[in-house]
Amino acid sequence: xxxxxxxxxxxxxxxxxxVSAQTEVHWWHAMGxxxxxxxxxxxxxxxxxxxxxxxxxxxxxxxxETMTAAIAAFRAGEQPAIVQVFEVGTGTMxxxxxxxYPVYQLMADMGEPFDPAAFLPAVVGYYTDTExxxxxxxxxxxxxxxxYNKDVFEAAGLDxxxxxxxxxxxxxxxxxxxxxxxxxxxxxxxxISWIHTxxxxxxxxxPIGTLENGFGGLGAELSxxxxxxxxxxxxxARWQDDGLxxxxxxxxxxxxxxxxxxxxxxxxxNSSAGRAGxxxxxxxxxxxxxxxxxxxxxxxxPQNSIIGGATLWVLQGKDEEVYRGVADFFTYLSSPEVQADxxxxxxxxxxxxxxxDLSREQGFYEANPGTDISIQQITLNAxxxxxxxxxxxxxxxxxxxxxxxxxxxLAGDExxxxxxxxxxxxxxxxxxxxxxxxxx
Amino acid sequence: MKRTVFGGRLLPWLxxxxxxxxxxxxFLWPAGQxxxxxxxxxxxxxxxxxxxxxANYRALFRSEEYLNSLQVTVVFSIAVAVLSMGLSLLLAVAxxxxxxxxxxYTTLLVWPYAVAPAVAGIMWxxxxxxxxxxxxxxxxxxGYDWNHSLRPSDAMILVVVAASWKQISYNFLFFLAGLQAxxxxxxxxxxxxxAGPFKRFWTITFPLLAPTTFFLLVVNIVYTMxxxxxxxxxxxxxxxNQATNILIYKVYEDGFLELDLxxxxxxxxxxMALVITMTMIQFRWIExxxxx
Numbered sequence: 163x164x165x166x167x168x169x170x171x172x173x174x175x176x177x178x179x180x181v182s183a184q185t186e187v188h189w190w191h192a193m194g195x196x197x198x199x200x201x202x203x204x205x206x207x208x209x210x211x212x213x214x215x216x217x218x219x220x221x222x223x224x225x226x227e228t229m230t231a232a233i234a235a236f237r238a239g240e241q242p243a244i245v246q247v248f249e250v251g252t253g254t255m256x257x258x259x260x261x262x263y264p265v266y267q268l269m270a271d272m273g274e275p276f277d278p279a280a281f282l283p284a285v286v287g288y289y290t291d292t293e294x295x296x297x298x299x300x301x302x303x304x305x306x307x308x309x310y311n312k313d314v315f316e317a318a319g320l321d322x323x324x325x326x327x328x329x330x331x332x333x334x335x336x337x338x339x340x341x342x343x344x345x346x347x348x349x350x351x352x353x354i355s356w357i358h359t360x361x362x363x364x365x366x367x368x369p370i371g372t373l374e375n376g377f378g379g380l381g382a383e384l385s386x387x388x389x390x391x392x393x394x395x396x397x398x399a400r401w402q403d404d405g406l407x408x409x410x411x412x413x414x415x416x417x418x419x420x421x422x423x424x425x426x427x428x429x430x431x432n433s434s435a436g437r438a439g440x441x442x443x444x445x446x447x448x449x450x451x452x453x454x455x456x457x458x459x460x461x462x463x464p465q466n467s468i469i470g471g472a473t474l475w476v477l478q479g480k481d482e483e484v485y486r487g488v489a490d491f492f493t494y495l496s497s498p499e500v501q502a503d504x505x506x507x508x509x510x511x512x513x514x515x516x517x518x519d520l521s522r523e524q525g526f527y528e529a530n531p532g533t534d535i536s537i538q539q540i541t542l543n544a545x546x547x548x549x550x551x552x553x554x555x556x557x558x559x560x561x562x563x564x565x566x567x568x569x570x571x572l573a574g575d576e577x578x579x580x581x582x583x584x585x586x587x588x589x590x591x592x593x594x595x596x597x598x599x600x601x602x
Numbered sequence: 603m604k605r606t607v608f609g610g611r612l613l614p615w616l617x618x619x620x621x622x623x624x625x626x627x628x629f630l631w632p633a634g635q636x637x638x639x640x641x642x643x644x645x646x647x648x649x650x651x652x653x654x655x656x657a658n659y660r661a662l663f664r665s666e667e668y669l670n671s672l673q674v675t676v677v678f679s680i681a682v683a684v685l686s687m688g689l690s691l692l693l694a695v696a697x698x699x700x701x702x703x704x705x706x707y708t709t710l711l712v713w714p715y716a717v718a719p720a721v722a723g724i725m726w727x728x729x730x731x732x733x734x735x736x737x738x739x740x741x742x743x744x745g746y747d748w749n750h751s752l753r754p755s756d757a758m759i760l761v762v763v764a765a766s767w768k769q770i771s772y773n774f775l776f777f778l779a780g781l782q783a784x785x786x787x788x789x790x791x792x793x794x795x796x797a798g799p800f801k802r803f804w805t806i807t808f809p810l811l812a813p814t815t816f817f818l819l820v821v822n823i824v825y826t827m828x829x830x831x832x833x834x835x836x837x838x839x840x841x842x843n844q845a846t847n848i849l850i851y852k853v854y855e856d857g858f859l860e861l862d863l864x865x866x867x868x869x870x871x872x873x874m875a876l877v878i879t880m881t882m883i884q885f886r887w888i889e890x891x892x893x894x
Contacts, residue, residue, distance in 0.1 A: 226859050237648045261647040411751045417733045559860045569842040599645045
């Protein structure tokens with residue numbers, strides 16, 4: 163027994179010394195399933211490409227779980243060098259000035275060549291401060307698009323090659339689908355907050371908050387109770403009553419995908435990164451892709467859609483050697499080859515122009531129709547104050563509030579104006595609290 | 603009772619030390635941290651900390667969401683206690699009357715207790731799922747449009763059923779033991795005097811079961827308040843519109859998802875006070891019973 167113990171200790175020590183020759187860079191991420199396997203493949207590619215650093219990826223669960231784990235680890239002094247944080251956590255990370263190491267500063271300090279202009283503006287805009295400095299490293303960004311069932315369209319007497327362009331058309335198409343008996347439901351959706359509130363506003367060039375949607379400072383207030391948002395929520399509630407629309411649940415709307423896959427609903431909104439899931443599950447029918455619809459009478463629509471997904475934040479408190487590794491790894495990660503590979507595999511946006519160009523040269527978009535809808539949509543127009551994204555503290559909670567009030571609306575407890583007024587009121591309370599705790 | 607007398611003071615302390623250490627590390631220390639945190643307002647990373655006195659508690663009792671959560675918890679606890687205790691009493695009475703295969707029935711009825719809350723939650727989630735579940739499909743057949751992601755009452759029914767189902771086994775065991783402890787001679791005497799089965803149950807069996815019933819009531823309330831986290835998390839996640847957001851789930855949500863540590867800590871301190879009160883009620887009752 164003692165001997166076994168002694169040998170294993172020796173083995174352990176040997177292993178430890180072999181590792182310590184290379185600097186370890188820990189990366190906590192939230193990519194499960196196939197995307198997680200791809201991520202590990204990318205990391206393995208990096209580790210094999212050089213001798214100096216070893217990146218160690220660790221899967222930490224969902225986005226909120228990963229972020230919470232990293233924050234708890236930071237409080238205990240055990241934080242990883244890199245953590246993947248979803249877009250709504252951006253406000254929280256930005257306000258934690260002593261805890262994060264802004265990417266632009268890291269790259270400059272480590273003498274790593276870095277050109278923010280190489281990234282797609284709609285992606286980087288979300289993650290830069292008011293002076294235009296990039297604070298975190300874009301990794302997986304997506305944007306919502308429309309998926310539709312071509313077979314059902316045909317059965318309903320609609321042109322299977324033409325997705326609805328406007329909400330008016332969407333209503334009319336849905337009605338025709340139901341009345342013709344082609345499908346029992348017109349459309350369903352994931353993400354009421356992200357798609358039918360935030361993106362709806364950006365797509366129509368309307369603000370969802372003051373001070374450039376919160377980019378201008380912690381004093382921002384929500385303003386999602388404008389006429390456009392009220393009109394859209396009112397329509398969704400009415401469409402639900404008419405049976406045109408079926409609710410897919412709060413947050414990411416887990417009930418929505420099965421409704422589309424089982425051909426119950428003919429049209430479905432979800433992230434462009436949901437494409438792999440759609441392709442894998444929609445085997446019994448042909449899928450078409452389209453941009454988000456807009457209200458034709460709203461001036462300036464369609465503008466451009468905004469992104470979701472996550473970026474990589476660097477946490478403070480590590481040795482310089484580790485940060486050199488982080489900088490080197492980020493350069494590898496944003497190289498056109500790695501990015502194009504990741505983009506084509508996962509359905510996330512290519513974060514750099516070069517990766518987009520490379521994918522086009524490789525003929526990816528021709529071979530996989532619908533994959534470039536997301537890129538066309540975020541680059542449709544130059545982002546305005548209302549369409550470069552949003553930045554509010556406590557936004558994870560505000561998203562929950564949006565879901566809750568939307569449920570109250572669908573349950574008939576409130577009208578659209580009342581529900582959105584409540585979102586603004588409850589959200590602003592959280593924003594003021596966030597301002598007091600973080601604004602020092 | 604045999605008393606063991608220790609010679610010195612050192613040995614008893616030494617023997618108690620492991621247990622005391624565990625209590626200290628896993629209960630007293632975190633509990634103390636929670637109390638401390640509940641008086642602070644802190645950002646998520648712990649970069650700035652302010653002492654705010656009782657502000658977190660005051661904010662809670664002014665918060666509509668918290669009062670709603672309190673109300674939801676009361677409704678949920680009572681519903682689960684009534685449903686699970688009622689059903690298990692019925693099953694226990696039935697099993698008590700079966701002479702030959704009582705053991706088989708008992709084993710079968712105890713099974714659900716071995717299922718982890720999260721697994722039970724997932725199972726009920728599948729059964730009740732509006733899109734792929736079997737129950738909404740059947741209900742649709744009789745004209746009821748089940749949707750627990752929108753209708754608060756449906757969501758509440760779902761979590762009550764899921765939580766009760768798990769607790770029935772436990773209650774059943776205690777009721778069965780309680781029933782078997784009642785001397786058959788009492789019931790036989792009543793039967794000879796002409797009392798029917800219902801009369802016998804309500805005037806003899808039920809009153810004699812009262813200590814068991816009371817004990818189970820406390821246990822069930824503690825169970826619904828603290829051990830149903832997994833069920834809520836796997837099914838409704840507190841929704842729709844906070845309709846099933848019980849106190850313990852709110853602690854998790856505010857603390858771990860929303861990183862509002864001060865408020866979350868204040869909520870756990872309140873829960874701690876609640877569980878201490880309940881345990882005291884239970885202990886006092888047990889003491890009384892021992893004297894009796």
